[in-house]
Amino acid sequence: MSGNIQRFLGGPPLAVLGKLILLSILIGVVLSALGLDPWNIVASVRRLLLNIWDMGFDAIRWLWQYFLLGAVLVIPIWLILRVVRAPKGR
Numbered sequence: 871m872s873g874n875i876q877r878f879l880g881g882p883p884l885a886v887l888g889k890l891i892l893l894s895i896l897i898g899v900v901l902s903a904l905g906l907d908p909w910n911i912v913a914s915v916r917r918l919l920l921n922i923w924d925m926g927f928d929a930i931r932w933l934w935q936y937f938l939l940g941a942v943l944v945i946p947i948w949l950i951l952r953v954v955r956a957p958k959g960r
Contacts, residue, residue: 880952890948894944895933895937898938898941899914900940
């Protein structure tokens, strides 16, 4: 049973979850940066790191918003790709 789950997810569940969380945060940052200033992404990433450093525990709430923003796209696309690429038969 766990072999089927790992095959469907594309790896160990915790590793896949970690990758999806990190990818969702990254995509959220990029989407937010594109909405504000698409020609200055480097400054947006720099501002992200400085805000994390300056905000301390408020950074968790801030990262959560970016995670949710990115997850809106990342999770459905990942799920569709997993279903489309699922092995036939068996």
